[in-house]
Amino acid sequence: MKQPVADHARGRFITLEGGEGVGKSTNLGFVAGLLTAAGLDVQLTREPGGTPLAERVRQLIVAPSGEQVPPIAELLLIFAARSLHLEGLIRPALAAGRWVLCDRFTDASYAYQGRARGLGDETVAWLEARVQGELRPDLTLLLDADPAVGLARAGARGAADRFEQERLEFFTRVREGYLARAAAEPARFRLVDASRPLEDVQQQLRNHIQEFLQVNGKI
Secondary structure, X not given: OXXXXXXXXXXXXXXXXXXXXXXXXXXXHHHHHHHHHOOOOEEEEEOOOOOHHHHHHHHHHHOOOOOOOOHHHHHXXXXXXXXXXXXXXXXXXXXXXXXXXXXXXXXXXXXXXXXXXXXXXXXHHHHHHHHHOOOOOOEEEEEEOOHHHHHHHHHOOXXXXXXXXXXXXXXXXXXHHHHHHHHHOOOOEEEEEOOOOHHHHHHHHHHHHHHHHXXXXXX
16 A cells, blocks of 8 residues: 655645735746755646646636626635646645645635635635645745735736726725735744835745745755
8 A cells, every 4th residue: 555655755835825916926936946946846836727627717717708707606616626726736746745836725715705705714614624625835925015006016917807807995805814814824824015126025035935944944
């Protein structure tokens, strides 16, 4: 019978979270570079998405369609994509000793669907337990900025997806949801002031990653 992978051989799971326009895409590569420079085998991925079928579900979730999507349907689609992502990429990578760096994960569901859509934490937590089991990120870097600043940045990128078309009030609730998650789990979350210039933001990220690498015996 195949023996379970020892904890020291298991990879680590790092997530990058935040609302629209906080710089996740810009800084995902930066964080990946820090991990790679430390000699780690890094798997970059994103949510919704990460596998071919999960990416197809992503398109259903984010693309404007003209049809109203009930919040619970949105959440179920996201967890369907998450299940595919977990079994097709995240769990195998971690078991093989790779460090997985993911652009958003379940904290986004708490912030967007739980808080901003009004479904509440209990609904998200029920799905989280059934889809993920005990798997949770080892470290979550939360890029935080005033939603008005983030929306202005996102608007400069081009055509807005279904989420980016929401009003400021929606993203204010998203931010509240994220900050509530960070306050509830301070051991996992590291808050990054994403309103600062990029050089300052990346210095904050560098400090957090170096601390995490030290704790995990990688430097």
